[in-house]
Amino acid sequence: MAKDMHLHPSVSTSCSIIFHILLAFILPLFHSLTLQSDIEVLQSLNRSIDPNTIPPSSYLTTWDFSADPCESTGERFLGILCSVPSGNSTSRIISLDLDDAGYDGYITPSIGNLTELISLDLSRNRFRGPLPDTLKNLKKLIRISISGNFFTGSIDGWIHGLKMVERIDLSKNLLSDRIPARISELRRLTHLSLSNNRFSGRIPNLRGLWQLQTLELGSNMLFGSLPKLPTRLRTLTLSHNRLSGHISSLGMLKELRSIDVSYNRFSGSISRRIMALPELDHFNASFNQITAMEVDHSPGSNSPLQVLDAQRNQLQGHLPANLIYFTRLAVLNLAHNRLSGRIPVAYGKKLGRPWRTLFLDDNFLSGRLPPQFYSSIVRIRGSLANNCLRCPVKFLLCRGGQRAASGCVGETV
Numbered sequence: 001m002a003k004d005m006h007l008h009p010s011v012s013t014s015c016s017i018i019f020h021i022l023l024a025f026i027l028p029l030f031h032s033l034t035l036q037s038d039i040e041v042l043q044s045l046n047r048s049i050d051p052n053t054i055p056p057s058s059y060l061t062t063w064d065f066s067a068d069p070c071e072s073t074g075e076r077f078l079g080i081l082c083s084v085p086s087g088n089s090t091s092r093i094i095s096l097d098l099d100d101a102g103y104d105g106y107i108t109p110s111i112g113n114l115t116e117l118i119s120l121d122l123s124r125n126r127f128r129g130p131l132p133d134t135l136k137n138l139k140k141l142i143r144i145s146i147s148g149n150f151f152t153g154s155i156d157g158w159i160h161g162l163k164m165v166e167r168i169d170l171s172k173n174l175l176s177d178r179i180p181a182r183i184s185e186l187r188r189l190t191h192l193s194l195s196n197n198r199f200s201g202r203i204p205n206l207r208g209l210w211q212l213q214t215l216e217l218g219s220n221m222l223f224g225s226l227p228k229l230p231t232r233l234r235t236l237t238l239s240h241n242r243l244s245g246h247i248s249s250l251g252m253l254k255e256l257r258s259i260d261v262s263y264n265r266f267s268g269s270i271s272r273r274i275m276a277l278p279e280l281d282h283f284n285a286s287f288n289q290i291t292a293m294e295v296d297h298s299p300g301s302n303s304p305l306q307v308l309d310a311q312r313n314q315l316q317g318h319l320p321a322n323l324i325y326f327t328r329l330a331v332l333n334l335a336h337n338r339l340s341g342r343i344p345v346a347y348g349k350k351l352g353r354p355w356r357t358l359f360l361d362d363n364f365l366s367g368r369l370p371p372q373f374y375s376s377i378v379r380i381r382g383s384l385a386n387n388c389l390r391c392p393v394k395f396l397l398c399r400g401g402q403r404a405a406s407g408c409v410g411e412t413v
Contacts, residue, residue: 034070034082035090041110042069042080042093049105053126058101069093083116092116100124100148107151112137123169124148131175136161145169147193156180167191171216174198179217184208195219195237203227203243217241218260229253239263239284247285250274258282262309265289270310272296276303284309286333295320305329311359312336319343319365324350335359335383341366343389348372351380358382361400364408365389373397 046063054060059078063069070082070091081095094116104126112134120138123145130153131146138144141162147169154177155170162168165186171193178201179194189209193216202224203217212230218239225245229236233253237260244265250256251273259274262284269292270285276296281304290313305326315337321344323329332355340363348370351358361383368390372378384391385400388408392398402408 033068033085033091035092037113038093039065039069041108041113044108044110045105048108049103053102053104055101058103059099060101060103081119095119097121098125102126104128107132109134111135114138115140117141119143121145122149126150128152131155131158133157139163141165143167146173147171149173151175153177156182159183160185162186164188169193170197172196176200178202179204179222181205187211190214192216206230213255226250231255234258234279236260247271247274247290251277254278256280257304260284261288262286263288267291269294275305278303280305281328282307285313286311288313290314291316293320295322303328307331309333310337315339317341319347319360321346323347328354330354331357333357333359334363336362339363339365343367343370343373343384345370351375352378356380358397361385361387363387364403366408 082091106129109132128150136158151173160182176198181204195218199220207228223242246268266288318341365387
């Protein structure tokens with residue numbers, strides 16, 4: 001009699017379950033965990049870089065495309081972070097942060113296909129050429145830093161597309177053209193650095209960037225007057241431009257902690273409101289055409305101001321006696337102005353405690369020095385040279401001599 005070759009139904013069911021379990025584990029081995037278009041972007045970026053500028057110990061030497069970028073562990077694909085897929089979805093690259101190895105190349109337009117990218121950092125390398133307009137496709141980008149490269153051209157074609165971005169650092173490049181007005185549409189932005197480039201024209205209205213805390217536009221070719229600025233601003237750097245007009249509107253920005261408007265063409269006065277800003281600890285208005293400084297009788301001992309630099313302006317009148325009420329002031333530089341009259345006696349009591357730096361040289365100050373200036377125990381860096389003072393050259397602050405009598409007409413020496 002033929003032996004029954006049919007399997008028992010329970011055995012057949014068990015085999016089917018085992019088969020499907022094995023299939024679930026085996027199938028992922030036959031397809032990439034990373035979206036193929038994301039892999040192609042990495043390959044394109046790798047090809048766009050001069051291989052002679054890829055050091056043996058750099059991140060790019062770990063990019064081995066025989067492996068899957070998002071499946072790699074250990075020392076493979078350094079600089080890459082991926083999303084964790086759910087279900088049968090593929091992983092996406094969410095962070096591309098290269099090391100500062102000195103890579104020389106350009107940014108491929110295909111970078112716009114990394115549509116899940118959150119962070120992009122290519123800073124401190126030698127990338128060059130224009131930035132592709134496809135960057136506007138990175139709708140989820142939160143942070144972009146490409147500082148310290150040689151990028152050229154305009155940012156107008158893509159910057160407005162980064163609706164989720166919070167930090168932008170494009171500093172220390174060769175970017176040019178105007179700062180786009182549409183940059184004010186980036187309402188999540190907290191940090192914007194465009195310094196050390198070749199941007200020109202007027203600064204657009206930035207009031208719409210209501211969460212912005214840091215604005216760095218120094219060392220460009222910007223001109224015109226101050227624009228409308230965000231009220232939450234804490235750090236403002238506009239130095240080394242061609243800006244003009246008055247700076248009094250800065251007195252309305254109550255959260256400012258650091259102001260640098262040096263090396264411009266600003267005029268008018270440093271207003272009482274600016275000097276009384278409750279959070280201001282660093283103020284540099286040097287190398288301008290400012291003619292007056294207004295200081296309230298007593299801003300209170302809680303003023304955090306530590307550095308006040310207004311050298312090389314056109315300040316006139318007497319030294320502001322009320323500066324003594326800024327109890328944390330450590331650095332005061334009013335050199336190369338047109339200040340006249342005597343040095344306030346109260347200034348002497350501030351020498352060395354807390355004033356560690358005092359430059360009043362190249363003015364028209366006159367008369368005797370407060371007695372504390374002659375003290376051998378006072379340690380202070382500074383100069384009183386080239387005034388109309390009774391200032392013995394044997395004292396360190398007096399070295400360099402004073403103006404000739406003919407240059408002190410009208411001053412009581």
